[in-house]
Amino acid sequence: xxxxxxxxxxxxxxxxxxxxxxxxxxxxxxxxxxxxxxxxxxxxxxxxxxxxxxxxxxxxxxxxxxxxxxxxxxxxxxxxxxxxxxxxxxxxxxxxxxxxxxxxxxxxxxxxxxxxxxxxxxxxxxxxxxxxxxxxxxxxxxxxxxxxxxxxxxxxxxxxxxxxxxxxxxxxxxxxxxxxxxxxxxxxxxxxxxxxxxxxxxxxxxxxxxxxxxxxxxxxxxxxxxxxxxxxxxxxxxxxxxxxxxxxxxxxxxxxxxxxxxxxxxxxxxxxxxxxxxxxxxxxxxxxxxxxxxxxxxxxxxxxxxxxxxxxxxxxxxxxxxxxxxxxx
Amino acid sequence: xxxxxxxxxxxxxxxxxxxxxxxxxxxxxxxxxxxxxxxxxxxxxxxxxxxxxxxxxxxxxxxxxxxxxxxxxxxxxxxxxxxxxxxxxxxxxxxxxxxxxxxxxxxxxxxxxxxxxxxxxxxxxxxxxxxxxxxxxxxxxxxxxxxxxxxxxxxxxxxxxxxxxxxxxxxxxxxxxxxxxxxxxxxxxxxxxxxxxxxxxxxxxxxxxxxxxxxxxxxxxxxxxxxxxxxxxxxxxxxxxxxxxxxxxxxxxxxxxxxxxxxxxxxxxxxxxxxxxxxxxxxxxxxxxxxxxxxxxxxxxxxxxxxxxxxxxxxxxxxxxxxxxxxxxxxxxxxxxxxxxxxxxxxxxxxxxxxxxxxxxxxxxxxxxxxxxxxxxxxxxxxxxxxxxxxxxxxxxxxxxxxxxxxxxxxxxxxxxxxxxxxxxxxxxxxxxxxxxxxxxxxxxxxxxxxxxx
Numbered sequence: 001x002x003x004x005x006x007x008x009x010x011x012x013x014x015x016x017x018x019x020x021x022x023x024x025x026x027x028x029x030x031x032x033x034x035x036x037x038x039x040x041x042x043x044x045x046x047x048x049x050x051x052x053x054x055x056x057x058x059x060x061x062x063x064x065x066x067x068x069x070x071x072x073x074x075x076x077x078x079x080x081x082x083x084x085x086x087x088x089x090x091x092x093x094x095x096x097x098x099x100x101x102x103x104x105x106x107x108x109x110x111x112x113x114x115x116x117x118x119x120x121x122x123x124x125x126x127x128x129x130x131x132x133x134x135x136x137x138x139x140x141x142x143x144x145x146x147x148x149x150x151x152x153x154x155x156x157x158x159x160x161x162x163x164x165x166x167x168x169x170x171x172x173x174x175x176x177x178x179x180x181x182x183x184x185x186x187x188x189x190x191x192x193x194x195x196x197x198x199x200x201x202x203x204x205x206x207x208x209x210x211x212x213x214x215x216x217x218x219x220x221x222x223x224x225x226x227x228x229x230x231x232x233x234x235x236x237x238x239x240x241x242x243x244x245x246x247x248x249x250x251x252x253x254x255x256x257x258x259x260x261x262x263x264x265x266x267x268x269x270x271x272x273x274x275x276x277x278x279x280x281x282x283x284x285x286x287x288x289x290x291x292x293x294x295x296x297x298x299x300x301x302x303x304x305x306x307x308x309x310x311x312x313x314x315x316x317x318x319x320x321x322x323x324x325x326x327x328x329x
Numbered sequence: 330x331x332x333x334x335x336x337x338x339x340x341x342x343x344x345x346x347x348x349x350x351x352x353x354x355x356x357x358x359x360x361x362x363x364x365x366x367x368x369x370x371x372x373x374x375x376x377x378x379x380x381x382x383x384x385x386x387x388x389x390x391x392x393x394x395x396x397x398x399x400x401x402x403x404x405x406x407x408x409x410x411x412x413x414x415x416x417x418x419x420x421x422x423x424x425x426x427x428x429x430x431x432x433x434x435x436x437x438x439x440x441x442x443x444x445x446x447x448x449x450x451x452x453x454x455x456x457x458x459x460x461x462x463x464x465x466x467x468x469x470x471x472x473x474x475x476x477x478x479x480x481x482x483x484x485x486x487x488x489x490x491x492x493x494x495x496x497x498x499x500x501x502x503x504x505x506x507x508x509x510x511x512x513x514x515x516x517x518x519x520x521x522x523x524x525x526x527x528x529x530x531x532x533x534x535x536x537x538x539x540x541x542x543x544x545x546x547x548x549x550x551x552x553x554x555x556x557x558x559x560x561x562x563x564x565x566x567x568x569x570x571x572x573x574x575x576x577x578x579x580x581x582x583x584x585x586x587x588x589x590x591x592x593x594x595x596x597x598x599x600x601x602x603x604x605x606x607x608x609x610x611x612x613x614x615x616x617x618x619x620x621x622x623x624x625x626x627x628x629x630x631x632x633x634x635x636x637x638x639x640x641x642x643x644x645x646x647x648x649x650x651x652x653x654x655x656x657x658x659x660x661x662x663x664x665x666x667x668x669x670x671x672x673x674x675x676x677x678x679x680x681x682x683x684x685x686x687x688x689x690x691x692x693x694x695x696x697x698x699x700x701x702x703x704x705x706x707x708x709x710x711x712x713x714x715x716x717x718x719x720x721x722x723x724x725x726x727x728x729x730x731x732x733x734x735x736x737x738x739x740x741x742x743x744x745x746x747x748x749x750x751x752x753x754x755x756x757x758x759x760x761x762x763x764x765x766x767x768x769x770x771x772x773x774x775x776x777x778x779x780x781x782x783x
Contacts, residue, residue: 032380038337038338039335039338040337040400041338041400044341046341101562101565102565103564104563106562106563110561112558112561112562112565113565114562114566119529120558120562121561122554123553124549124554127549127554129522130519130523130550131523131525131526131554133522134522134523134526134528134529135529136526137523137526137527138527138529138531138532141482141527141532160518161518164514164520165522167514167516168513168514168520168523171514254339254341255341255372255373257372257375257376263364263376325564326560326564327560327598327599328622329559329564329623
């Protein structure tokens, strides 16, 4: 992946930069804490961390308005924090407690917020793609200008239902943005080892869907591309594909020893392309913030994350009668 | 302040592991993200990253140590210039147990009292009736509900311009337009997912599968997306929708187009499952299904589509789920069936009457919820039961009812319950073989004679 210069840099305000910094840092610190709680046995099962990919969701959330919807895979903690869901509720769901978004019944991979229009958290690879198009269908049916962001990975991009959905989304001009978070590894299989058609956004052409590749390590580049996609959808021109090239620093899940890539590869990405460090450097070199200002933000974030961990440890387990609720409406 | 580094859990099933190798030694400076050790789990050898920064004050567990329990302190991290505390490594495991929840008392075994049974009539006495086919009743039910609620729409293959592969949606495109009667490409997996997403978004889709055989392509969305989301979201959102279409054998269409899915779907918590027999039930239950806030599987039958029944003439008529219908009252044996199985059950009862055997015939109508009370009350009266269904014998609805009756009315049984089902084979094409593969009236009569010792 060639390094790119974020084109919109000149037009970005100090406030925007600070909010991106804060939002990305929250995700990173939250995920580090989740990893820690997993190590302590407080979080069980599968736990997929978003560390490294923060710029994708933060950049795209910056393009949304009230009423827009989002749906994603099981690597979902970052999406929830970015759309404004409460860190306490997310962390308590990870620990399977009453105070979690799903009252402890969903877990890391299955969380939802009607209030924030976050429609999951889906554990079946690719299932969220038609679901996202269906959410967009509901907005089109009602005649509003909301859009839906359907996030999926380079692995899901090989699922058949993705292409069934592309076909119908374009046929019916559904206002859905297909966001392919290409972090280059579907669990342990690299993109090159799973397809010869490695331009994932380009596959939309066969269905008449516009798309583009985006530098997913640059929040500014993501935001800029996101604005284009959103404008396309809101104008009633149908779906749009963003293939966002990103990188996950951690394993696929907590139990992944990550032997399919070198330590150096990860280290190089962290040192040269880290999305948070990029914004941090812009804030400092542009004299938008001092080291002390940033330390203050770091401290605020640390407090939010620590509080969420405390909440997630002390919130009680769900009452046993919860076993039998929410099966039928 | 000194920080203990604990043995981490590095997989969903790990309880202990081997501390394979230390990559840092005492006195080394540690930054967050540094690999400090290699740990062997039950799955793999994992690199263990530091979360905090500091100086490696003391290593508590030597490398090569096996069976180190999760959460055991393995090292102590100190700040620059700080001494390692004397009690380092003596702390209790750091994982705090969740506040305990009192265990609920085990449910008491159901007392074998006669259950209360609702056999109130489905429509008021004296209601005028008209003769209608199942096909017409289904179309009327959908059209009435679409007039009533603008959020209801129909999607599927050939439902619009073609007027329905089996002509169920005849005339609906003309009345409701292409916004609400939507022809899809042949992509069951995709459009079932889109419809489920639309239901998450608050609409009330009716998804027509040309046959339920094709719904196997879509079963992930039916079960994982539609049926489970209400639970997984803690009640925040679900899928108010209907999946409908012909189910079971038609005639001579072979193995891939002739499967009864009743028992499959009836197994899933979160789904409601309806399989009617008469046109009145098709109409009343379809209207109820569209109004139900849950995903409903509505299993129709191609052979029944053209069959005529008496249907009440009412402005608004629904039949509640979970209410079986005693179609024929009798004292000697209970025959329980549903859907097209009722054809054999009723025919058998007529013939048995000629032999002086007075059979009670129950149409379950809905399989989830299932009206156990009506079945149990009947068995308490007749002391014998035969079940009839078109599906395969293993894990059938009849198997389930047998177990239920054994558990709840064991002392009332005078004979083992017998299950009449389709044969345990893929559906053959040859006319004679197909006939033999399906359940038959003669088999029902034989079963009844066995349980009544005649």
